[in-house]
Amino acid sequence: MTRIDKTFAALKREGRAGLVTFITAGDPDYETSLALLKGLPAAGADVIELGMPFSDPMADGPAIQASSLRALKAGQTMKKTLSLVREFRNEDQTTPIVLMGYYNPIYIYAVDRFVRDASEAGADGLIIVDLPPEEDEELRPAAVAAGLNLIRLATPTTDAKRLPAVLANTSGFVYYVSIAGITGTAAPDVTSVGAHVERIKAHTDLPIAIGFGVKSPEQVRDLAEVAEGVVVGSALVAAIAESLDADGKATGETKPKLLGLVEHLSAALRQPAEAAAV
Template sequence: MTSRLPTRLDARFRACAQEGRAALVTFVTAGDPDLATSQAILAALPGAGADIIELGVPFTDPMADGPAIQAGGLRALKGGQTLAKTIAMVRAFRESDAATPVVLMGYYNPIYIYGVPRFLEDAKAAGVDGLIVVDLPPEEDGELCLPALAAGLDFIRLATPTTDDRRLPAVLTNTAGFVYYVSINGITGSAAPDPDAVAGAVARIKSHTGLPVAVGFGVRTPEQAAAIAAGADGVVVGSALVDAVRRSLDAEGHATAETVGAVTGLVASLAAAVRGVARQAAE
């Protein structure tokens, strides 16, 4: 893998490990339900307890996303959200937060249309730390992964319950920042993960890599987050936060005075649960 300098992701996972706990990784969709509200949510996430932020780039054909995130993406697209506006959101976020890692998560098509060299230059300049592009397998590393690494952006790969020991080395090659373990087979938010099975899978992955392993897909409640945190380096929550946005909207689908707080309130309860595992372990 291309040599790299220490990143915000490295620093944040190291800090959480020193505290004896998992990192809380929160996913929200850029532009959902509108650009201004989404920017306010993004700005408020670290204060609510998010250690790392995944910012979803809305796309018209989100094949890996469940109904909640699909609906959030459609709300964002209806409001005019674009990849350029998503990058601008990160740039604005960096005006007040230089420490919290931000990862863009989405699909290759918008990046391809934007232009890979231009995208990497703009994303890096805005303060993006890494990329999760769910429809680019290791066999296509030349398309984006290797250029991203050369530009100083971590390329984070997904491993799944069906990624066996023969496939895992290919998945881990050129992966940087962390490994995202998909805890269930299927789309986001479709089922609850089994903490014991997840812990075993994380241990297997970590026998192949020194990278942190964060677990997502299906983690919705503080109780589930705490259970997963006991056996992982990070816990990713997405669908539940996007659902919190939806439930806060008015009858016309517009943001209300409760929208930002609906998200940050859930993040605070998730953060307390994840940190609670560390406190119990230390006692």
């Protein structure tokens, strides 16, 4: 079992959904990003998605686009992103890390080298948003051989004909995109999402994590009723952005603001009644 498998098995035993948090590697700088990454598990993150900065993140909304640009401006590279994972693993051998991003930086780094280095650094899975199943032959076999979960996206437009291709060779969990569009720009409709998730569950035993547009404890709590995980990304990188100074540099508020929000969101999964009263 991979760390992802073990984490979702543990969550099932606890009787709750997991909080999946997204931050961008190197945002707003390497050292601050490392401190945030190390702080996420204690704040309540069950799984961490670490964004690989890219200059043209087409599936992402303004908040995550801006975080990528901040990271790249600060000198973040793929090598440094994998170094973040490696440093995190020096202290935490339990919390899964999923590298999320686009295929171009992986291709430039070299696929075999990337898969080897990501696995050796301690990454557990990959979400490559612009790599459809029909075009993953360069990456998928190498990732599977290295023990990395390849996690695919299902969306509101993934129909019955398309779903088997999405689920084939998927492992770890299925990421359900709750809205049609880019990240962080609309709120998910729980009733609609629930119906789509049930349809997917009829075809797979994998856990399902719901993301895109999730910002509040109330949304986290509601979506946790229909899935095994809830992903929050744009709200977290927006919190980082709000804490920066006029020059885009980290301040004394950056770490507490980000981790405080994670604690607040996590409480919706661990203490639903208490969170509802906040």
